[in-house]
Amino acid sequence: MIPESTFLASDPLIRWSWIWDHLEEIRTQTIEHFILTGIAVGVGFAIAMGLSIIALRFRRTYGPVTWVTGVLYTIPSLALFAFLVPYTGLSTLTAEIGLVSYTLLILVRNIVAGIDGVSPAVREAAVGMGYGRARLFLEIELPLALPVIVAGLRIATVTVIGLVTVTSIIGQGGLGLFILDGLRRDFYTPLIVGSVLSVALAVVIDAALAGVEWLLSPWSRMRMAR
Amino acid sequence: MSEASIRLDQVSKWYAGASAPAVEELSMEMPAGQVTALVGPSGCGKTTILKMINRIIEPTSGRIEVGGRDIQGLDPHALRRGIGYVIQQVGLFPHRTVDENIATVPKLLGWDRRRTERRIEELIEMVGLEPEMGNRYPGELSGGQQQRVGVARALAADPPVLLMDEPFAAVDPIVRVRLQDELRSLQAQLQKTIVFVTHDIDEAIKLGDQVAILDVGGVLRQYGRPEEVLREPANAFVEEFLGKERGLRRLSLIAVRDVSLEDGPTVSADAGPAEAREVMAREGVDWVAIVRNGELRGWVWESELESGRKVGDLSVRPFLVRVSADSTLREALDAIVTSHNQVAVVYDGDRYAGMLTLSRISENLVP
Numbered sequence A: 001m002i003p004e005s006t007f008l009a010s011d012p013l014i015r016w017s018w019i020w021d022h023l024e025e026i027r028t029q030t031i032e033h034f035i036l037t038g039i040a041v042g043v044g045f046a047i048a049m050g051l052s053i054i055a056l057r058f059r060r061t062y063g064p065v066t067w068v069t070g071v072l073y074t075i076p077s078l079a080l081f082a083f084l085v086p087y088t089g090l091s092t093l094t095a096e097i098g099l100v101s102y103t104l105l106i107l108v109r110n111i112v113a114g115i116d117g118v119s120p121a122v123r124e125a126a127v128g129m130g131y132g133r134a135r136l137f138l139e140i141e142l143p144l145a146l147p148v149i150v151a152g153l154r155i156a157t158v159t160v161i162g163l164v165t166v167t168s169i170i171g172q173g174g175l176g177l178f179i180l181d182g183l184r185r186d187f188y189t190p191l192i193v194g195s196v197l198s199v200a201l202a203v204v205i206d207a208a209l210a211g212v213e214w215l216l217s218p219w220s221r222m223r224m225a226r
Numbered sequence B: 001m002s003e004a005s006i007r008l009d010q011v012s013k014w015y016a017g018a019s020a021p022a023v024e025e026l027s028m029e030m031p032a033g034q035v036t037a038l039v040g041p042s043g044c045g046k047t048t049i050l051k052m053i054n055r056i057i058e059p060t061s062g063r064i065e066v067g068g069r070d071i072q073g074l075d076p077h078a079l080r081r082g083i084g085y086v087i088q089q090v091g092l093f094p095h096r097t098v099d100e101n102i103a104t105v106p107k108l109l110g111w112d113r114r115r116t117e118r119r120i121e122e123l124i125e126m127v128g129l130e131p132e133m134g135n136r137y138p139g140e141l142s143g144g145q146q147q148r149v150g151v152a153r154a155l156a157a158d159p160p161v162l163l164m165d166e167p168f169a170a171v172d173p174i175v176r177v178r179l180q181d182e183l184r185s186l187q188a189q190l191q192k193t194i195v196f197v198t199h200d201i202d203e204a205i206k207l208g209d210q211v212a213i214l215d216v217g218g219v220l221r222q223y224g225r226p227e228e229v230l231r232e233p234a235n236a237f238v239e240e241f242l243g244k245e246r247g248l249r250r251l252s253l254i255a256v257r258d259v260s261l262e263d264g265p266t267v268s269a270d271a272g273p274a275e276a277r278e279v280m281a282r283e284g285v286d287w288v289a290i291v292r293n294g295e296l297r298g299w300v301w302e303s304e305l306e307s308g309r310k311v312g313d314l315s316v317r318p319f320l321v322r323v324s325a326d327s328t329l330r331e332a333l334d335a336i337v338t339s340h341n342q343v344a345v346v347y348d349g350d351r352y353a354g355m356l357t358l359s360r361i362s363e364n365l366v367p
């Protein structure tokens, strides 16, 4: 655990010795933060993909799907955790349920929009050449929707990275621990370390996803005006 | 299915909720190895007919046979892999290179790599693309190039049947003519059973071995060879559809080499003014063309003749209108009138073949 330290008025904004002493802890919590985010976005993406396939196949379900995921999205995060704790306790499960539920609306919307954005001519040509439904989805529609889907993933990921800091309140790890600790003790150094690192994590992962998209869709960079 | 004719027997299509059928009890046969052009006003059911042949749309009633087999009994995916399909918007896969686009059906059919690659090479050449375009994405091609890839993709697995829905409607007129010519020479080699949908009667006449003229509701108003349809429109609808330029349209079915050309008012370069005047008088014109060693040198006005001088020594005017013996009378006529002239000089390759006059063309205007 983080050792006690006392607040002094003469304290500098950042006490480097504290950082130096807690390097290992910082490293562990950054990884923990990353893992919590990864699980949430991964599970969220899987569920969103399932919901999107249903919504695309049966258009009438799209309204209810966006309504439900929209409600989940609007519940304040603390309220949602508070609501879940009686059922699932102060557990990782509670944290992940909350985190996943925030990704769904963004991901479903972008997956559906991306696939709807595939040109009808492309779809007609594919069907006319003998593509079955599954292959059409996997080999044509998904790759073409990729830029829009990745855009959704980027927003979802950045949102979740922010929310993971809140899960510390229900006893989870991650960079939120430092923020919480800093606030509790009125000690700026961990607070700043936690904030700066979560922002940095968001920026790095966002850039990495952008890079993945860049690698996977060379065709979309070369499009001429047409 | 190598000899695949297409037969429609009492085929109807009612779209859900429509108050009238899009196609009603249509029966027709599209002969194997020939181009059947479906032409008619917008909404007459051309696309519906085409899509029923590859089962993108299921008919409400009736029977369709391809290569003698009822397509209702075939797996739709397998059926479609055996039928080339080209649409106006092309529908190339933007995320796949030209080569990969062309390989679509071979891949679906599970061809091995070497066979697919050889086929791609062959097709790129066949449709007149450069081999290095194979690595480009469709977004990097012009509209005409995209449609060439579309045709190559449809031909990839060498299907006996090709369905084309207004394939050239979206490209500019110059490219369109080139694509039409290319399709014609491609078809001369390949002899596919092609169903070609267009709303352009000139395109139908140019490309179709048969032309089917359809009215709203998929009603077949006339079906026959283009010259038959132009010569004898079966009814008022067809007559109106062919338009006032029916006579002119007939000209596009006749090649310049098929009419007897005139020698024209020509004299040898060694001739003097007297001989030249004689030729002009005989031909009833006030100009004369000068020939040396079978080559046409140019022409002069009667007023430019000089006594005591051979016509070959005069400075001559070049002929402005040269047409190839392979072009159609309509093209020749167009060339003549747009250059304010009376005659076109016809070349068969490099060889001077004769002169084509306006009056000779007009003889072909009347049936």
Ligand SMILES: Nc1ncnc2c1ncn2[C@@H]1O[C@H](COP(=O)(O)OP(=O)(O)OP(=O)(O)O)[C@@H](O)[C@H]1O
Pocket (backbone or CB within 6 Å): B015, B016, B018, B022, B041, B042, B043, B044, B045, B046, B047, B048, B049, B199
């Ligand atoms: N999916 C559909 N649902 C309902 N009606 C349709 C559908 N597709 C076509 N129709 C109707 O069927 C008729 C024939 O349409 P079709 O597209 O076959 O005409 P077309 O001859 O190809 O016209 P165009 O030259 O404009 O392409 C039209 O009245 C059209 O509105």
Ligand SMILES: [Mg+2]
Pocket (backbone or CB within 6 Å): B046, B047, B048, B165
């Ligand atoms: Mg149409």
